[in-house]
Amino acid sequence: MDYSQIEKASAIPEAASMIETFRAIGYNIETAIADIIDNSISANAKNIYVDSNWVGDKTTITILDDGDGMNNEQLIQAMRPGAQNPLAARNVTDLGRFGLGLKTASFSQCRRLTVLSKRKDYSPVYWTWDLDYVNETSKWELLRYIPEEYKTALDDRQSGTLVIWNNLDRILPIGTEQSNEFALGKFTDIMEKVKCHIQMTFHRFMEDKKTKFYFWSREIKPWNPFLINEPATQAFADDYISGGAMMKGYVLPHKSRINDETFKNAEGINGWGAQQGFYVYRGKRLLLAGDWLGMFRKEEHYKLVRILIDLPNTLDSDWQIDIKKSTARPPLACREQIASYARNVRANGVHVFRHRGKVLKQKLGQDFEPLWLDKKKGNKWSFVVNREHLMILELRELAHCQPDKAIEQMLRFIEETIPSKSIYIKETEEGDNQKKPFEQENLEIVKSMIKKIFDNQIMSGRSPEQAKATLLNLDPFNQFPELIETIYGND
Numbered sequence: 001m002d003y004s005q006i007e008k009a010s011a012i013p014e015a016a017s018m019i020e021t022f023r024a025i026g027y028n029i030e031t032a033i034a035d036i037i038d039n040s041i042s043a044n045a046k047n048i049y050v051d052s053n054w055v056g057d058k059t060t061i062t063i064l065d066d067g068d069g070m071n072n073e074q075l076i077q078a079m080r081p082g083a084q085n086p087l088a089a090r091n092v093t094d095l096g097r098f099g100l101g102l103k104t105a106s107f108s109q110c111r112r113l114t115v116l117s118k119r120k121d122y123s124p125v126y127w128t129w130d131l132d133y134v135n136e137t138s139k140w141e142l143l144r145y146i147p148e149e150y151k152t153a154l155d156d157r158q159s160g161t162l163v164i165w166n167n168l169d170r171i172l173p174i175g176t177e178q179s180n181e182f183a184l185g186k187f188t189d190i191m192e193k194v195k196c197h198i199q200m201t202f203h204r205f206m207e208d209k210k211t212k213f214y215f216w217s218r219e220i221k222p223w224n225p226f227l228i229n230e231p232a233t234q235a236f237a238d239d240y241i242s243g244g245a246m247m248k249g250y251v252l253p254h255k256s257r258i259n260d261e262t263f264k265n266a267e268g269i270n271g272w273g274a275q276q277g278f279y280v281y282r283g284k285r286l287l288l289a290g291d292w293l294g295m296f297r298k299e300e301h302y303k304l305v306r307i308l309i310d311l312p313n314t315l316d317s318d319w320q321i322d323i324k325k326s327t328a329r330p331p332l333a334c335r336e337q338i339a340s341y342a343r344n345v346r347a348n349g350v351h352v353f354r355h356r357g358k359v360l361k362q363k364l365g366q367d368f369e370p371l372w373l374d375k376k377k378g379n380k381w382s383f384v385v386n387r388e389h390l391m392i393l394e395l396r397e398l399a400h401c402q403p404d405k406a407i408e409q410m411l412r413f414i415e416e417t418i419p420s421k422s423i424y425i426k427e428t429e430e431g432d433n434q435k436k437p438f439e440q441e442n443l444e445i446v447k448s449m450i451k452k453i454f455d456n457q458i459m460s461g462r463s464p465e466q467a468k469a470t471l472l473n474l475d476p477f478n479q480f481p482e483l484i485e486t487i488y489g490n491d
């Protein structure tokens with residue numbers, strides 16, 4: 001198109017409303033702080049410190065690093081929304097993409113963002129975005145302001161950056177007093193969650209030992225989702241996905257094979273059931289923790305399955321990485337490859353989950369005696385009561401002297417122990433081939449029961465039509481109308 005021939009009108013974004021809109025991208029405090037830490041890692045920080053200073057509604061959160069830092073010109077550029085083109089190629093270790101994170105993550109939590117930075121051989125510099133000022137003036141203008149107590153924070157360092165969040169209106173409403181114990185308790189809980197999120201999101205950097213992370217001045221430990229140091233963890237072969245991505249499946253040990261503390265710790269922030277699924281990393285930084293990427297549902301019996309996917313940042317647009325770095329979508333072309341790899345790992349995961357009985361048996365050195373047995377005939381499956389079970393033998397004895405009590409107890413045990421979980425798993429594994437009542441069986445037992453009920457009905461004065469109607473509505477005999485018909489016909 002020849003743009004020179006076309007009339008134009010200026011449509012510059014309106015600063016006040018635009019900057020408020022940045023607040024609505026959907027971060028929570030955990031993902032927001034992780035986004036700030038991304039920048040520290042990209043800037044080659046060796047140490048990263050997350051801190052907070054409780055002063056009620058004047059509380060600050062700070063993220064300090066000893067990375068490369070910025071000079072004045074670079075800092076102003078960094079503070080500009082959209083400082084970089086998302087299409088530009090990035091260094092392999094760069095965790096950034098959109099040129100927005102520093103601003104959008106900060107504004108999602110606070111109304112005043114100050115960055116103090118020092119580049120080697122330069123003096124420290126600082127600038128502040130103050131949303132109240134932008135609102136008042138509707139100008140895209142930074143303020144040369146820093147809270148007094150932080151002014152000299154980088155003076156003794158060769159290089160580094162300090163991000164300061166002030167006026168945290170999203171978590172601390174205006175008017176919150178410093179003496180408010182309840183608010184302090186809530187704030188502390190929120191910060192604990194942030195700590196757990198950092199332990200998980202950046203665990204590979206902590207394990208590499210190239211970067212140390214501190215929270216409230218104490219070094220924090222990594223949370224590895226795959227229990228790689230447990231001998232009972234099953235690790236599957238790596239599989240390569242086009243474009244330089246790879247995946248590796250893990251089936252975590254059954255509860256009975258690890259100690260209670262390890263088991264509790266491995267459940268992570270959201271609990272065992274929720275933590276199953278893919279763990280998508282981008283440049284070693286975790287984007288998604290426990291998500292089946294729309295391919296499968298989360299189910300109890302797959303809770304031991306976790307699959308690592310590693311992405312390089314060159315695949316950002318193919319995998320639709322978002323600004324918050326909290327979602328990813330596999331491209332259509334590799335979905336089947338990923339799903340098929342996952343199906344194999346999941347099948348093994350179910351195996352480990354179901355064989356807890358076997359493990360117990362090994363531990364006690366005795367044979368495990370199930371009440372329900374898994375039976376297969378042709379392609380039909382069912383569960384039957386184990387007639388040799390000690391309790392059934394006892395009930396047979398009891399039936400001689402107290403038949404009513406024996407029947408009642410047997411019914412009770414059946415009700416209480418119906419293997420619904422195993423049936424559910426079977427259905428997922430083998431499809432809908434569950435044997436129907438008395439299917440493929442000799443029907444004599446059904447016939448004789450129908451006959452008995454029919455005779456009793458007649459004896460109690462009902463007509464053959466009425467007796468037949470009763471049987472046709474009686475579970476499970478309603479499934480055998482032709483049998484009811486014959487017996488009725490013969491009579």
Ligand SMILES: Nc1ncnc2c1ncn2[C@@H]1O[C@H](COP(=O)(O)OP(=O)(O)OP(=O)(O)O)[C@@H](O)[C@H]1O
Nearest residue numbers: 039040043069078096097098099100101102103161
């Ligand atoms: N802690 C830091 N140390 C050094 N430079 C930084 C730091 N934080 C931000 N920067 C600079 O500011 C720029 C803008 O950061 P910002 O987080 O807004 O965008 P990004 O990291 O480039 O991309 P994304 O939006 O994906 O996070 C970065 O590219 C980097 O050059």
Ligand SMILES: [Mg+2]
Nearest residue numbers: 039096101102
């Ligand atoms: Mg960033």
